[in-house]
Amino acid sequence: MDRYMGQALGWGNFAVFALSGIFMLLVSLFFVTYFIYFERKVLGWMQYRVGPNRTGPFGLLQTVADVLKLLIKEDTIPKRADRAMFILAPVIAYVPSFMVLAIIPYGENLYFLDLDAGLLYYVALAGISTIGIVLGGWASNNKYALLGGMRSGAQMISYEIPLIISVTGVVMISGSLNLRTIVAEQGDWFWQWNIVPQILGFLVFLVAAIAELNRTPFDLPEAESELIAGYMTEYSGFRFAFFMLAEYTYLYATAALTTVLFLGGWHPPAPFLDFIPGLVWFFLKFAAVVFFVFWLRATMPRIRSDQLMSLGWKWLLPLSLVNIFITAVVMEILR
Amino acid sequence: MSEENKNHAGVPGSEPEQKANAPENAGEPLAKESIAGEAGKGPAETGAAAPERAQAIAGNDEAALAARRKAAEEARAARAAAAKAAAADGAAAGGGEAPPAPPKEPSPNQPKLDRLVRIITEKFGPSAVVESYINELDRHLPCVVVDPSVWADVAALLRDHEELKLEYLRNMTGVDQETHMEVAYFMLNLAEKQDYCVKVKTDRDNPEIPSVVSVWQTANWNEREIYDLLGIRFTGHPDLRRIMLPDDWVGHPLRKDYVPLDPEV
Amino acid sequence: MIRTEELTLNVGPQHPSTHGVFRLIVKIDGEVITEATPVIGYLHRGTEKLAENLNYTQIIPYTDRMDYVSAMTGNYVVCHAVETALGLEIPERAQFLRLIVMELQRIASHMLWWGTYLLDIGALSPFLFAFRDREVILNLFNELCGARLTYNYMRVGGVKWDAPEGWIGKVRDFVKMMKTRLDDYHDLVSGNEIFLARIKGVGAYDAETAISYGLSGVNLRCTGVKWDLRKDQPYCIYDRFDFDVPVGKNGDCLDRYNLRLEEIRQSLRILEQAVEQFPEEGEIMGKAPRIIRPPEGEVYVAIESPRGELGCHLISRGKPEPYRLKFRRPSFVNLQILPKLLVGETMANLVAILGAVDIILGEVDA
Numbered sequence: 001m002d003r004y005m006g007q008a009l010g011w012g013n014f015a016v017f018a019l020s021g022i023f024m025l026l027v028s029l030f031f032v033t034y035f036i037y038f039e040r041k042v043l044g045w046m047q048y049r050v051g052p053n054r055t056g057p058f059g060l061l062q063t064v065a066d067v068l069k070l071l072i073k074e075d076t077i078p079k080r081a082d083r084a085m086f087i088l089a090p091v092i093a094y095v096p097s098f099m100v101l102a103i104i105p106y107g108e109n110l111y112f113l114d115l116d117a118g119l120l121y122y123v124a125l126a127g128i129s130t131i132g133i134v135l136g137g138w139a140s141n142n143k144y145a146l147l148g149g150m151r152s153g154a155q156m157i158s159y160e161i162p163l164i165i166s167v168t169g170v171v172m173i174s175g176s177l178n179l180r181t182i183v184a185e186q187g188d189w190f191w192q193w194n195i196v197p198q199i200l201g202f203l204v205f206l207v208a209a210i211a212e213l214n215r216t217p218f219d220l221p222e223a224e225s226e227l228i229a230g231y232m233t234e235y236s237g238f239r240f241a242f243f244m245l246a247e248y249t250y251l252y253a254t255a256a257l258t259t260v261l262f263l264g265g266w267h268p269p270a271p272f273l274d275f276i277p278g279l280v281w282f283f284l285k286f287a288a289v290v291f292f293v294f295w296l297r298a299t300m301p302r303i304r305s306d307q308l309m310s311l312g313w314k315w316l317l318p319l320s321l322v323n324i325f326i327t328a329v330v331m332e333i334l335r
Numbered sequence: 336m337s338e339e340n341k342n343h344a345g346v347p348g349s350e351p352e353q354k355a356n357a358p359e360n361a362g363e364p365l366a367k368e369s370i371a372g373e374a375g376k377g378p379a380e381t382g383a384a385a386p387e388r389a390q391a392i393a394g395n396d397e398a399a400l401a402a403r404r405k406a407a408e409e410a411r412a413a414r415a416a417a418a419k420a421a422a423a424d425g426a427a428a429g430g431g432e433a434p435p436a437p438p439k440e441p442s443p444n445q446p447k448l449d450r451l452v453r454i455i456t457e458k459f460g461p462s463a464v465v466e467s468y469i470n471e472l473d474r475h476l477p478c479v480v481v482d483p484s485v486w487a488d489v490a491a492l493l494r495d496h497e498e499l500k501l502e503y504l505r506n507m508t509g510v511d512q513e514t515h516m517e518v519a520y521f522m523l524n525l526a527e528k529q530d531y532c533v534k535v536k537t538d539r540d541n542p543e544i545p546s547v548v549s550v551w552q553t554a555n556w557n558e559r560e561i562y563d564l565l566g567i568r569f570t571g572h573p574d575l576r577r578i579m580l581p582d583d584w585v586g587h588p589l590r591k592d593y594v595p596l597d598p599e600v
Numbered sequence: 601m602i603r604t605e606e607l608t609l610n611v612g613p614q615h616p617s618t619h620g621v622f623r624l625i626v627k628i629d630g631e632v633i634t635e636a637t638p639v640i641g642y643l644h645r646g647t648e649k650l651a652e653n654l655n656y657t658q659i660i661p662y663t664d665r666m667d668y669v670s671a672m673t674g675n676y677v678v679c680h681a682v683e684t685a686l687g688l689e690i691p692e693r694a695q696f697l698r699l700i701v702m703e704l705q706r707i708a709s710h711m712l713w714w715g716t717y718l719l720d721i722g723a724l725s726p727f728l729f730a731f732r733d734r735e736v737i738l739n740l741f742n743e744l745c746g747a748r749l750t751y752n753y754m755r756v757g758g759v760k761w762d763a764p765e766g767w768i769g770k771v772r773d774f775v776k777m778m779k780t781r782l783d784d785y786h787d788l789v790s791g792n793e794i795f796l797a798r799i800k801g802v803g804a805y806d807a808e809t810a811i812s813y814g815l816s817g818v819n820l821r822c823t824g825v826k827w828d829l830r831k832d833q834p835y836c837i838y839d840r841f842d843f844d845v846p847v848g849k850n851g852d853c854l855d856r857y858n859l860r861l862e863e864i865r866q867s868l869r870i871l872e873q874a875v876e877q878f879p880e881e882g883e884i885m886g887k888a889p890r891i892i893r894p895p896e897g898e899v900y901v902a903i904e905s906p907r908g909e910l911g912c913h914l915i916s917r918g919k920p921e922p923y924r925l926k927f928r929r930p931s932f933v934n935l936q937i938l939p940k941l942l943v944g945e946t947m948a949n950l951v952a953i954l955g956a957v958d959i960i961l962g963e964v965d966a
Binding site for chain 2: 646813827832898900902924928936
């Protein structure tokens with residue numbers, strides 16, 4: 001990739017970039033499809049039932065069927081809704097989530113973009129999605145959607161701060177915002193991964209990331225039993241699929257980021273296991289994080305919005321600041 | 336058709352029948368062909384029961400309404416007389432209206448009933464309690480009938496008086512007895528576990544009873560329901576409007592003379 | 601200054617967590633509720649008016665459909681009213697069958713409540729666990745009387761169907777299984793921090809309010825008033841069995857939650873004893889007349905249904921049909937306290953409070 005980036009932009013280069021972008025899009029769509037399937041299966045097994053098992057062998061084609069159904073539905077826009085904003089909202093919600101996938105390194109030489117400010121890029125883009133959600137809630141001309149959008153906006157903004165501050169410790173240890181460097185700095189043994197020195201940062205990051213994703217236990221904006229579907233209430237068909245896609249693509253991005261930042265990226269847990277390619281290790285760690293997120297959904301009840309706010313501001317923020325302080329002190333001592 | 340009814344009105348122990356309406360009631364089971372409770376008293380009737388409702392379907396006018404009510408009154412009086420007569424003959428009567436020939440033992444709850452009557456009449460005078468009796472059928476429940484004009488104050492007395500302390504209103508039932516309307520209140524003293532029943536009667540044409548929401552909060556929706564289904568107005572209720580039926584419904588369905596707008600329903 | 605408006609929000613009648621067709625008009629200021637007005641009557645079917653043209657055996661299926669989650673208690677209250685009026689003797693075996701069936705129904709109803717309450721709070725899985733256990737009970741009922749939800753099982757004078765071979769053994773096995781399951785559920789949910797934060801201290805009221813509003817069942821006992829009709833005004837053969845009446849302290853949602861789970865435990869105790877004492881043989885139907893005509897007069901009986909005091913006021917004129925049949929429905933009375941509890945609460949707590957009252961719309965509207 002670096003090779004192509006270094007050269008002047010010509011038709012050939014452009015074709016490479018376009019094709020690799022499309023390839024990444026297809027990969028992420030494939031993952032989203034099977035995340036949804038995986039989630040339904042895991043939830044089913046934990047609830048003493050089987051998940052989907054009819055469409056296709058073992059129900060593997062269930063999500064495909066669902067997406068097809070959503071695509072062929074009528075595209076309804078409420079009469080009094082703000083038309084332009086209504087159409088724009090899912091786009092604004094989805095595009096940043098896809099753009100973030102560019103900086104994730106899957107292997108030593110398997111990456112799209114080697115950005116020196118990779119982490120900053122991620123953090124900046126993740127904030128833009130919030131606009132999409134609030135916009136969706138507002139443009140629907142529906143009180144439930146508005147409430148859901150407002151709640152969601154408040155939640156996402158509150159939790160971005162502990163999210164960012166908790167990774168500052170990682171940056172301090174690795175000495176760079178470049179994600180490839182962060183992975184390279186983590187050693188080959190599993191105790192050398194960032195999760196060990198940065199355990200506090202890891203926990204804060206995990207909680208904040210789940211809140212950012214609007215997943216249980218922080219899924220009040222989509223609380224089915226209270227607000228029907230929150231900001232997505234008036235969306236149907238393809239636009240609804242877009243919001244869902246945005247959520248799961250973010251899940252992909254967040255899980256990948258957790259793996260890269262805290263779990264050693266493509267490193268095997270022990271050096272003698274490196275005959276298994278780094279991509280496989282990356283995938284295994286990534287899958288473990290995703291499974292944990294699904295497990296939480298099956299087990300935990302929902303936090304109320306005021307308790308959620310107080311958790312974010314009164315607990316996670318101070319904890320992440322304490323994390324930075326401790327990291328700085330320890331680094332100074334060890335030098 | 337109203338002629339027929341008037342003719343049958345005076346027959347003791349029977350209710351006016353509607354032979355003309357037999358096809359409508361053809362499907363009803365044989366069990367309904369009996370007359371009011373007292374077995375073997377007046378002449379056995381064939382034909383349909385529930386004549387009032389059948390008449391309502393047929394769509395009667397004011398005169399028939401009044402005639403029917405009169406007929407019902409006479410029928411009840413006749414039944415009571417027949418019951419007394421039958422009891423005097425030694426045959427078992429249908430219910431506790433008339434005492435049998437040998438004097439009855441006083442009910443175990445008689446002292447409670449006397450105390451209740453005493454407490455009410457002490458404060459409000461003897462006219463406050465119109466009637467008082469023990470309902471033997473219902474495990475000797477002490478019942479009083481209170482005059483509606485003082486009911487709200489009597490209710491407050493019942494709740495607050497130290498000997499009674501009837502703080503728990505269990506149930507309120509509105510009843511359309513054809514000659515009048517009444518509301519029965521069942522109250523409970525949680526500590527003594529003693530129930531009492533208070534009835535308040537009002538007339539049918541313009542039924543009004545003072546509301547007891549200020550005494551027992553639970554009466555709120557109960558009174559709304561009784562207003563909705565029977566039409567009894569509760570004066571002093573904070574928000575008397577229909578609760579079960581849509582707000583624009585005409586009529587009060589639980590009344591015996593209710594004519595539904597749509598006869599198919 | 602920012603101009604703020606009070607929003608009027610309509611919760612229901614179609615809504616995932618109003619437990620039926622129930623409408624609540626809430627006026628909210630931001631997230632805080634300033635006023636809540638319930639609107640009911642969407643499921644009003646005129647049962648009381650219909651009853652005036654039906655004889656007593658025909659009324660029993662209607663009672664199934666009033667409180668459809670707890671149909672056996674509905675059946676029982678009408679039978680009990682008529683039997684009290686007639687002064688009928690019910691045979692032993694029928695009494696035992698009635699008691700066993702009512703206690704099983706209580707467990708099934710509380711399980712359904714538990715599952716749906718947690719679903720409203722946001723935990724998805726306990727709903728399925730609760731229904732798995734409820735399936736066992738419904739299968740037992742299916743074997744006994746052929747139906748899973750609307751049983752039409754009791755008759756004036758006894759019950760309609762006798763327990764098939766081995767049924768009592770299955771009840772015994774269920775009781776054993778349910779005891780361990782109940783402990784599992786406590787482990788899974790009752791200690792969960794998020795759950796406790798959601799319902800502790802929410803929707804609290806005191807005993808005087810409860811008594812004034814005529815609340816009954818768990819809603820009354822959570823404030824500390826020890827009133828359970830099975831102990832205080834016993835009916836059926838409850839006075840022969842040894843069980844406790846759990847009572848709460850604070851009158852909040854957590855107390856009501858714990859009380860209902862405790863009640864399941866006590867029901868299991870009663871069932872254990874009843875299964876031991878179950879008569880080997882006997883009649884299931886007493887000497888009821890062919891045409892049931894209660895004597896002229898009126899009777900009011902009340903029993904403890906899972907939701908509270910279910911009463912039946914029967915006014916008879918000596919005919920096979922009642923003159924007036926009034927059902928005192930616990931959900932109807934318990935729902936009255938909702939507007940008072942909701943003022944000042946947030947929207948998220950609305951669901952927690954409404955769920956803890958445990959209403960069934962079929963009963964609210966009759």
